[in-house]
Amino acid sequence: MESWALVTGATAGIGESFTRLLAENGYNIVLVARDLPRLKERALALESSYQISTVVLQADLATDADCLSIENYISNNQIDVLINNAGFGINKAFTASPLDSEQQLLDVLVRTPMRLMHVALPAMKARNKGVIINVSSVAGWIAGGTYSASKSYLTVLSESLHTELSQTNVKICALCPGFTRTEFHQRGRMSMSALPAFMWLNADKLVATAWKEAVAGKAVSVPGAQYKILTFIMRNAPRSWVRKIGMRVRVKQRK
Numbered sequence: 001m002e003s004w005a006l007v008t009g010a011t012a013g014i015g016e017s018f019t020r021l022l023a024e025n026g027y028n029i030v031l032v033a034r035d036l037p038r039l040k041e042r043a044l045a046l047e048s049s050y051q052i053s054t055v056v057l058q059a060d061l062a063t064d065a066d067c068l069s070i071e072n073y074i075s076n077n078q079i080d081v082l083i084n085n086a087g088f089g090i091n092k093a094f095t096a097s098p099l100d101s102e103q104q105l106l107d108v109l110v111r112t113p114m115r116l117m118h119v120a121l122p123a124m125k126a127r128n129k130g131v132i133i134n135v136s137s138v139a140g141w142i143a144g145g146t147y148s149a150s151k152s153y154l155t156v157l158s159e160s161l162h163t164e165l166s167q168t169n170v171k172i173c174a175l176c177p178g179f180t181r182t183e184f185h186q187r188g189r190m191s192m193s194a195l196p197a198f199m200w201l202n203a204d205k206l207v208a209t210a211w212k213e214a215v216a217g218k219a220v221s222v223p224g225a226q227y228k229i230l231t232f233i234m235r236n237a238p239r240s241w242v243r244k245i246g247m248r249v250r251v252k253q254r255k
Contacts, residue, residue, distance in 0.1 A: 002053070006030040006079045008061060008070070008112070009086035011038040014135055014177070017207040018083045023050035025211075027081060030055045032070060061086050061112045062104040070112075071119045078127075082120050084113035084154075085135040089147050102146050109150035114157065121161070124170045133214050134158045136174045138227050141234040143243040151176075155220065162219040173214035177206050178227040201227075 005022040009015035010031035019029050023046045031039050031046075036058045043054040057073060059066035074082075087109050090097050113134055124130030136158065140151035158174035165172060178201055206223035213221040222231050234242055 002028055003080045004028045004030060004078060005081035005083065006032065006070075006074065006116075007083040007085060008032045008116070009135075011035055011042050013085075014175075014203050014207060015083065015085035016042065017203040018085065018133075018211075019046060020050075021204075021207050021211055022081060022083075023052045026052070028053040028055075030057060030073070030077075030079070032057045032059050032061075032086070034058065034060050062107045064107075067107070067112050067115060071115055074116060074119045078123065079120055080124075080130055082116060082130075082132045083135070084116060084132070086112065087135065090145070094145050105146050106150060109147070110153050113154060117157075117161070121165075121170070125165070125168060128169045130169075131171045131173075131214055132158075132161075133173050133175055133210060136176045138176050138178045138222065138231055138234070140176065141231060141242070142245060143239075159219050171214050171217060173210065173218055173221055175206070175210040175214075175221045175223075176227075176231070177201055177223050178230070 003026065005018075005027040007015050007018050007022070007029060010019050010029070011033040015033075019031060019042065023029055029043075029046055029052065031043055031054060033039050036056070039056045039058060043056050046052060046054055057070060059070055061067050061070070088105065090101050090105055092101075094102070117132055117134075120130070120132065124132075134154050134157075136154040137147075137151040139148045140153075140155045142148050155174040155176060158172050162172040201223055209223045210221040222228050234245075
């Protein structure tokens with residue numbers, strides 16, 4: 001029987017890397033994103049390079065209607081792998097950002113992955129097989145506005161589900177990368193010129209690591225030695241210190 005993987009935010013960055021890794025591993029791919037021309041381009045490239053099948057689903061996951069459309073697709077089709085990757089950042093302080101932007105971020109980063117998992121997991125449990133990787137962030141361990149709060153939610157929920165499903169063959173993993181060379185920061189108009197080169201991660205490498213660790217049953221994947229060290233510090237340092245560091249990082253990213 002054919003195996004299918006659904007990837008949100010599938011046209012660029014970490015999501016695009018996941019589509020290629022999964023196709024290379026024999027999965028047919030359901031690509032979800034807003035940009036229809038790029039979706040079609042990526043789908044054709046995957047089919048040509050890996051001889052797999054694809055389905056293109058154009059969706060703005062900040063909207064209730066499009067989120068529901070993906071839920072319905074999952075309900076009506078067997079999805080063996082779910083990659084919750086879609087996301088964006090806001091380059092303003094919480095008190096200065098538009099309320100609509102804050103709500104959209106919450107909908108894409110929290111509401112959507114929660115709902116897609118809630119729909120996908122019963123079928124995975126019934127088959128006693130499946131993999132879900134939630135693309136979170138090391139930012140979830142600092143205090144950096146709605147983005148950090150949203151990623152903290154995603155990491156904690158992933159850990160909870162990992163424990164809940166520990167006696168099954170359904171794998172749940174939170175991927176918590178640091179700064180990664182993608183379109184993310186450019187789209188958010190964030191200034192990254194001060195970041196040292198050694199802090200940047202390669203999307204293909206971190207995705208390969210995350211997939212290996214998720215399949216092996218790891219609850220949280222933190223790619224890169226530099227971020228493993230930083231994560232240990234952030235999780236064990238006094239919160240007053242972590243809050244200050246988080247605020248400094250956010251301020252430096254604003255142009």
